Structure formats: C-alpha cells, structure tokens
Amino acid sequence: MIKGYFLPSAEGNLFVSQYGQTNPQKTILLLPSIFEELNLSRAIVAKQALFLAKQGYSVFALDYLGTGDSEKEIEQVNAAIWRENIICVAQWLKSLGIENITLWGLRFGGLLALRELQTINQILPVKDVLLWKPVTKGKQFMTQFLRLKQANSMMQGEQKVNWRERIMSGVNVEVAGYEISSDLLASIDNLEVSKSLNLPCPVTWFELASASITPAVAIQTKEWDQQFLKIVCFEGSAFWQIPEIFEQSQLHQPTLNALQGEL
Structure with a gap:
C-alpha cells in the first residue's frame, strides 16, 4: 500500500x-x-x-x-x-x-x-x-556540489570562478539544474x-x-x-x-x- x-x-x-x-x-x-x-x-x-x-x-x-x-x-x-x-x-x-x-x-x-x-x-x-x-x-557537502558547476563551466571553456563567493555576494547560480541562493547556501554551510x-x-x-x-x-x-x-x-x-x-x-x-x- x-x-x-x-x-x-x-x-x-x-x-x-x-x-x-x-x-x-x-x-x-x-x-x-x-x-x-x-x-x-x-x-x-x-x-x-x-x-x-x-x-x-x-x-x-x-x-x-x-x-x-x-x-x-x-x-x-x-x-x-x-x-x-x-x-x-x-x-x-x-x-x-x-x-x-x-x-x-x-x-x-x-x-x-x-x-x-x-x-x-x-x-x-x-x-x-x-x-x-x-x-x-553541510559546507563540505556543498563544496562537492559546487564542483559540478566548476567542472561544467571549465568544460565550456570558461575561466575558473569561485562559485561560493559569487552566490554569497547575492547572485543566484544554477548548479546541475538547481537554483542556489545565498540564503540556501549559507543555511546548509552552517549545518554540522x-x-x-x-x-x-x-x-x-x-x-x-x-x-x-x-x-x-x-x-x-x-x-x-x-x-x-x-x-x-x-x-x-x-x-x-x-x-x-x-x-x-x-x-x-x-x-x-x-x-x-x-x-
């Protein structure tokens, strides 16, 4: 059932x-x-x-x-x-x-x-x-998740970017199809x-x-x-x-x- x-x-x-x-x-x-x-x-x-x-x-x-x-x-x-x-x-x-x-x-x-x-x-x-x-x-988990974005952007020939820094500056970033906000990232980072x-x-x-x-x-x-x-x-x-x-x-x-x- x-x-x-x-x-x-x-x-x-x-x-x-x-x-x-x-x-x-x-x-x-x-x-x-x-x-x-x-x-x-x-x-x-x-x-x-x-x-x-x-x-x-x-x-x-x-x-x-x-x-x-x-x-x-x-x-x-x-x-x-x-x-x-x-x-x-x-x-x-x-x-x-x-x-x-x-x-x-x-x-x-x-x-x-x-x-x-x-x-x-x-x-x-x-x-x-x-x-x-x-x-x-949580921070380690998100670091591994953000590596997906880094790998994808480098495959596209883009320069290396500190994605955590960019998100925390207030820019929402799409990672593997998920829109990551600074609020979401910080809240997960703080969990341990x-x-x-x-x-x-x-x-x-x-x-x-x-x-x-x-x-x-x-x-x-x-x-x-x-x-x-x-x-x-x-x-x-x-x-x-x-x-x-x-x-x-x-x-x-x-x-x-x-x-x-x-x-």
Missing part, C-alpha cells in the same frame, strides 16, 4: 508518502537527501520502503519544501525551513497515534536527522536512528553534526560504498556513546551519485536486521 498526503506547514504544503499500513509501534520517518542525490536514490529508497512495509513497518517519506512534490521552488527555501518541515511531520505522526518512530536518514537527510534528533525525541520518542552514508558537514553528540537512542550507521570505516567517520564518532552506536560498512556503488542504478536489494535484509537490533 502506498498513500500520499499534503500537510499544511507555515511555509507551504508538504508532501509525505506512506508505504505500508499505519503501525503505531513500527513507524519509520525517512529523511531523504537533496538535489540530484534525491532523484538518483528515489527508486532504491522506494524499494527498500516497500520491503520494510511487507515486514509490517509503515514508512513515511518526507519531501522537504522546494523538493519532490512539496510546494515552493528550491531558491525559496533553506535548511532552517527543512528542519521545521521535519518537526511538522513529527507532530502530525503523533496526531495519528504513532507511539514512537525510527528516523532513517539518507546522506543529507542523515545530517538533518542527527541535528533534529533531540527536538523530535521531545515530540515523539525516537526508538532508534538508521543512517545511510550520512553527511556530517557535533563530535560530542549525545545519543538518546541506538544509532546504526551504514557506511555505504566503503570497505572500512574511514578516518573521518572514526573522528566524527569517537566521543559518541559507543554502547548506542554501530557502524557497518558495505562495499558497492555510490548509488546516490550514479544514474541508472535502481536496485540495491543487498541492503534490504541488513536494514531490517538493524531495525530489529539483530546486526
């Missing part, structure tokens, strides 16, 4: 997809990535959600404002609005009688999940967190996961497309409560970056195992 809902928020209507029958004790809130990563991972995420639905879970997938089927254009929103979107959906799930949730964050969605974890937990108890290759620094993050619940971190835990991940999580943290590496493709990858069934069972505490 797949349903769609439009939820009113302060900035516009949010679109939320539901996979599976509503289950107050087995509910997952999916926070996807953004920009092209959202599009490239959509089919894989949907198949994972359908697999979990068959196991009795209900998966609610959020389209942040300015993305997917939600209202607004990307240049009209920022990360602060996206964080408010997540709180809005958490309150809505509580109104449905949901008793607790699992937060599932993919890439940039993982960053948002960790930043809003404490706030969400006050609204609706967070049973656990599942992270798929989470971003931990604390190295001393207090974990109120178990967190399973899937380090995808990696054979081992990288030094950056080890440093990021060194001070986290290791009793609550499990990091699992999976070799394979970085599907959020590569077009025409629509199947990652090797993640289906491990994801279910993580939710059931059996990894």
Whole structure:
C-alpha cells in the first residue's frame, strides 16, 4: 500500500508518502537527501520502503519544501525551513497515534536527522536512528556540489570562478539544474553534526560504498556513546551519485536486521 498526503506547514504544503499500513509501534520517518542525490536514490529508497512495509513497518517519506512534490521552488527555501518541515511531520505522526518512530536518514537527510534528533525525541520518542552514508558537514557537502558547476563551466571553456563567493555576494547560480541562493547556501554551510553528540537512542550507521570505516567517520564518532552506536560498512556503488542504478536489494535484509537490533 502506498498513500500520499499534503500537510499544511507555515511555509507551504508538504508532501509525505506512506508505504505500508499505519503501525503505531513500527513507524519509520525517512529523511531523504537533496538535489540530484534525491532523484538518483528515489527508486532504491522506494524499494527498500516497500520491503520494510511487507515486514509490517509503515514508512513515511518526507519531501522537504522546494523538493519532490512539496510546494515552493528550491531558491525559496533553506535548511532552517527543512528542519521545521521535519518537526511538522513529527507532530502530525503523533496526531495519528504513532507511539514512537525510527528516523532513517539518507546522506543529507542523515545530517538533518542527527541535528533534529533531540527536538523530535521531545515530540515523539525516537526508538532508534538508521543512517545511510550520512553527511556530517553541510559546507563540505556543498563544496562537492559546487564542483559540478566548476567542472561544467571549465568544460565550456570558461575561466575558473569561485562559485561560493559569487552566490554569497547575492547572485543566484544554477548548479546541475538547481537554483542556489545565498540564503540556501549559507543555511546548509552552517549545518554540522557535533563530535560530542549525545545519543538518546541506538544509532546504526551504514557506511555505504566503503570497505572500512574511514578516518573521518572514526573522528566524527569517537566521543559518541559507543554502547548506542554501530557502524557497518558495505562495499558497492555510490548509488546516490550514479544514474541508472535502481536496485540495491543487498541492503534490504541488513536494514531490517538493524531495525530489529539483530546486526
């Protein structure tokens, strides 16, 4: 079963997809990535959600404002609005009688999940967190994204440009089909996961497309409560970056195992 809902928020209507029958004790809130990563991972995420639905879970997938089927254009929103979107959906799930949730964050969605974890937990108890290759620094994420613009402009024979500087001067710049404003860029740049993050619940971190835990991940999580943290590496493709990858069934069972505490 797949349903769609439009939820009113302060900035516009949010679109939320539901996979599976509503289950107050087995509910997952999916926070996807953004920009092209959202599009490239959509089919894989949907198949994972359908697999979990068959196991009795209900998966609610959020389209942040300015993305997917939600209202607004990307240049009209920022990360602060996206964080408010997540709180809005958490309150809505509580109104449905949901008793607790699992937060599932993919890439940039993982960053948002960790930043809003404490706030969400006050609204609706967070049973656990599942992270798929989470971003931990917004500025680093945007630096990589802006490289697409740099590579494209140099292929056109243009001179090298400091695109971050140009955007922050107030000029909107199109990057891979997305209009990036100074407000949006600054809001993402300012997001970062604390190295001393207090974990109120178990967190399973899937380090995808990696054979081992990288030094950056080890440093990021060194001070986290290791009793609550499990990091699992999976070799394979970085599907959020590569077009025409629509199947990652090797993640289906491990994801279910993580939710059931059996990894």
